[in-house]
Amino acid sequence: MLVLFSACSKPKQLGNELKDNLEQSQFSIEHGDKIISNRSVFTKLIGEDSLLYYEYTDRAFYIFDLKSRVLNDFLKFEIDGPNSMEEQVLSFDKVGDQYAILSSNYISFSDKNGQILKRKRVNQFLNNMDDPTISKTTSFKVINENQLYLSQSPRAVIAPFKYSEASLTPIFAIYHVNEDSIEHLPIYSPEETLINDETRGFYSSISQHFFILNNNCIVFNFQFSPSIYRYSLKSKQLTQFDGKTTRFPEATEPFPANKYRDPAYLVKHLVQNGTRFSNIEYDAENDIYIRYASKKTFSEELKKSNYELYLQVFDSDFNNIIEQEVLKPGKPEVYLSNGFIYMIGASSAYTEEDATKFTKFDLRQIK
Template identity: 25%
Template sequence: MKASILISLSLISQLLLYSCSHPVGEQAQRSFSLSKSEVALDHGNLLLNNRSFFKKIVGLDSMLLFDGNSLQFVLYDLKSKKQILTISTPREGPDFFDFPFMDVEIEGNTLYVLSKSFFSTYNISGKNLVRFGTNEIHSSKSNYMTFNFRLVRNDSVLFNRVPNQAVYGRKTSTLVDSTIYFSFNINSGSHSKINVVSPPETLLSDDSRGYFQDFSFHSFIIQNDSIIYNYPFTSKTFIYDNANNKHSTKQNNSALVTNMRKTAKPEIIPTSDWVKYLYTGPKYSSMTRDEKTNNFVRVGAEFQLQPDGSMFNSKYLMIFDNNLNMIEEFELDVRIMEPPLVTNGKIYLMKTDQSKENAYEFLVYEMKSNKELR
């Protein structure tokens, strides 16, 4: 799943396409150009499934994917399009990996893995270094689940907390503690809550207005001293400035995607009506940030009724400046899987329809500043 970069549209034709395809909305001034290409990351001599459902940027021009067939992580160098590392994930023995994975990171020569039951670290050969039960890293495991983390330092980790009301779609217990982040020190084993609570838009403290369930799982990134987080049910972005203990919200309204999902009533969750709810309305991917351009990127999606009565999941690429002002959004003409992966000025979108048996295929948009084009 590698090799070959195919330039499919010239910059001029793309700019004409974008200007014709979008409604005019409030957007900040764009200071970069976009070029479109396709990239295939070849499997080499490995027998891999070309549909990797876990993929993440883990450093400049480095992408980590997990292959469910061979049960191994594969690390690619995006410049050379070559595999540079594989890590096996045995399920038994002293170096076992717990499944399923919630989140994974590589920092230096250490692999950090969050699963439902453990937070573990390994060296790049797959040898376990330390392992904590998820009940050890925070004290309210029975009321919350943890799905994402970010490394603050090698010994300090920031985790999110998703209340069980969001996980199970019903009020399973009184929401006594609504904080949604905590930090954990690997060396000391200590943990502390962060002063961020579920925003009222999630409805987690007001079940009379309905539920978003799966759509109220928050994802986050860290920029300097701020936690920037968002939810699939809304176009809004939430910011917590840790240095100043200040909370703020960006509306981030889209001109192409409905900005807020309709809620579901609690009684439909165990019925077929819940499936209908899942396949209607908008959904926003996690936000990611490119260190080269300082731009933020996400994908918005919305099911659209087709003339034959079927529903098609249209997807839209959205780009924001360093202040989270919208500067570009347009409909993608290729089916892709979220989330967008961003590094070194390039946005990687894994194609849903993989035509090559021995490669991971990505649609790539490169953001080049106007200075680079001179």
């Protein structure tokens, strides 16, 4: 597969008065009589001003209405039985008159009453951990009622394996729902994932990639790297953009290969240090891309970590045009709706027992 490299050029000016920083403000949405733990690992914007929230403790989906600022019931499943949902949800979307839900091991299709109509096992890792060519499905996007784009993380980018055919394991596929078949796309793990050289280390769970569909292209990036990739579905050409900024000029340090079976080191490496990059979203009105970047460093002298979180905005050529610090800690996932970017509050200082706090960034000043 041919990979083209594109270095950043001089940033393109958007309008007459591009400001260095976007206005940040905070608000809360009360939970009412609903029990919300504020520890969900899955949230997603669905439709305008509607943020889907999965409460794994009771297998229920709720919707935060970001405009009217209320919390509404949405969809509930069972913990066990034929209409059960797994504890971890990875992706969700509407497909026709059904809901498609990706969990740890399955894609499930349900009706609006939480009745499971169909399941497909998609996690190849189960009882098969020694095969470096297997993959785990981590998210999906809906093309139409019969087709879903799947992102897949090969086993060989999560853990160190000696060079093998794993480097030719596709990282995207199309799931044909009616035919119950999967068609792999010719897009493979980039060199920076270290899939071809286990001696340089590995990236474990932060090797997961995020993606969006835009203008007949797949745009994707990885948690560990500033690089942004664009694959043209028409020309079958992959272009890599460095995505570097002054504050985030390089990828995070990989885990040493010889530390693979040292859980104490792995936890310390993950928790105390490292650079992370979030999902990317596209704002069509301003023709810009948006993501978060975070950096954590550990002070041995103070025995504590310092955490910095920034919002990054790129033009259509992936030149960085805005990079500003997020003032209140939040979950680094981009939720974009009606000219605003929303972020769910994080840490005990910015969450409440009976309400969820949000930070809002105003994109309307970009003209």
